[in-house]
Amino acid sequence: MKEDKFEKRLDDLQVPHINDIRHQQILKFALLNSRKSSQIGVAFIVIPCLFLFFQFIKEWFGLDFHFFSTFEGFMSHLDKIPLLKWIFPIVLVGLPIVTIMINSLSIVHFHWDKINKELLISLKFKLFNIILILISIFIVLVFLFYLVHENIYEQVLRSLD
Amino acid sequence: MTIDEERLLLLEIKRDLRNFGILFDTYYKPIFNYICRRVAEYDVSRDIASETFLKAYLNINSFIWKKISISSWLYRIATNEINLYFRKAKNYPVSLDKLLENNMFDRPETDNYLTEKELIEKELHFHHEYMEVQKNLTKLDSKYQEVLSLRYFEKKTIIEIADILNKKEGTIKSLLSRGINKLRDSLNNAT
Numbered sequence: 001m002k003e004d005k006f007e008k009r010l011d012d013l014q015v016p017h018i019n020d021i022r023h024q025q026i027l028k029f030a031l032l033n034s035r036k037s038s039q040i041g042v043a044f045i046v047i048p049c050l051f052l053f054f055q056f057i058k059e060w061f062g063l064d065f066h067f068f069s070t071f072e073g074f075m076s077h078l079d080k081i082p083l084l085k086w087i088f089p090i091v092l093v094g095l096p097i098v099t100i101m102i103n104s105l106s107i108v109h110f111h112w113d114k115i116n117k118e119l120l121i122s123l124k125f126k127l128f129n130i131i132l133i134l135i136s137i138f139i140v141l142v143f144l145f146y147l148v149h150e151n152i153y154e155q156v157l158r159s160l161d
Numbered sequence: 162m163t164i165d166e167e168r169l170l171l172l173e174i175k176r177d178l179r180n181f182g183i184l185f186d187t188y189y190k191p192i193f194n195y196i197c198r199r200v201a202e203y204d205v206s207r208d209i210a211s212e213t214f215l216k217a218y219l220n221i222n223s224f225i226w227k228k229i230s231i232s233s234w235l236y237r238i239a240t241n242e243i244n245l246y247f248r249k250a251k252n253y254p255v256s257l258d259k260l261l262e263n264n265m266f267d268r269p270e271t272d273n274y275l276t277e278k279e280l281i282e283k284e285l286h287f288h289h290e291y292m293e294v295q296k297n298l299t300k301l302d303s304k305y306q307e308v309l310s311l312r313y314f315e316k317k318t319i320i321e322i323a324d325i326l327n328k329k330e331g332t333i334k335s336l337l338s339r340g341i342n343k344l345r346d347s348l349n350n351a352t
C-alpha cells in the first residue's frame with residue numbers, strides 16, 4: 001500500500017518543461033556544416049593530387065599518357081597569356097593552401113584568457129581534416145621544391161657556368 | 162512523428178545528409194529536456210545534447226531499421242552520454258557551477274547564454290518536488306536512474322524503455338520495482 005502511494009506520487013510528479021531553447025539553431029548550424037570544410041578540402045586538392053600522380057608516373061615509370069601530355073601542353077600555352085598564367089599556380093598551390101587554412105580552422109580553437117593573459121589553443125582530433133591538411137602541406141612543399149629547383153637552382157648553375 | 166514518417170525521413174537523410182536538420186528540429190527539444198531532467202544543470206545538458214546529436218549525425222548512415230525507432234535510438238545515445246558524464250563526474254566531483262561560483266574560469270558573457278541559462282535553471286528549481294527526487298535519483302546506480310527517469314520524468318511505457326535501453330520488458334519491470342524501493346529509502350533517509 002505504502003509502495004503504491006509512492007508510485008502514485010512518482011506518477012503524478014510535475015517535471016520541468018523547457019520550451020524556449022535558444023541555442024538550438026546555433027548548434028544545428030554548426031552540426032550541419034561540420035563536414036563542409038573537409039568536403040571543400042577534398043574538392044580543392046583533387047586536381048593537384050591527380051597532376052602530381054601522373055607526373056610521378058611519367059617521371060619514375062616513363063609512362064606518358066596522351067591526355068596528360070595534352071594537359072601539360074595546355075598549361076604551357078596558358079603560361080604565355082599574361083592574364084591566364086596565374087590559373088594553374090592558383091589551382092595547384094593556392095587551393096591546397098586554402099584547404100590547409102579552412103581545415104586548420106575547423107580543428108583548432110583559440111581562446112584568450114583575459115585574467116591570466118594567456119592564449120589557449122586546443123586541437124580537436126578530426127582524423128579526416130588532419131589527413132587533408134597533411135596532404136595539402138605535401139602538395140605545397142612539392143611545388144615549392146619544384147619552383148626552387150626550376151628557377152633559383154638553375155639560375156645559380158647558369159651563373160656559375 | 163510516426164514510425165512511417167521516421168522511416169521516410171531516414172531514407173531522405175540517407176539520400177541527402179542535409180535532411181538531418183528535420184530530425185534535429187523534431188527531436189532536439191525532447192532529448193534536451195530528457196538530459197536536462199536527468200542532470201539538472203544547464204551547461205552539462207547543453208554539452209551532452211550536442212554530443213548526442215553529433216554522434217547521431219556521424220552514425221545516421223549506418224543506422225539500420227530493425228525494431229528500434231530513431232527516437233528510441235536518440236534516447237539510447239543520450240542515455241549512454243549521460244552515464245558517461247556521471248562516470249566521469251565520479252572521478253572529478255567538482256561541478257561546473259562550483260567552478261563558476263569560485264571564478265575559476267570565465268563565464269561566457271553573451272546575453273542569450275545568460276538569459277537562457279537563468280530561465281532554464283529557474284524552471285528546474287521551480288519544481289521543488291522534482292528537484293528532491295532528481296537529487297536522490299543521482300545517488301542510485303545508473304541502471305535504476307535510467308529506468309526511473311524514463312518512466313517518471315519522460316512518461317515512457319515499459320515497451321519504449323525496453324527499446325531505448327535494449328533490455329527485455331521483464332528486466333525493465335524488475336529494475337523499476339527495485340529502483341522505486343531504493344529511491345523511496347533514499348528519500349526517507351534524506352528527510
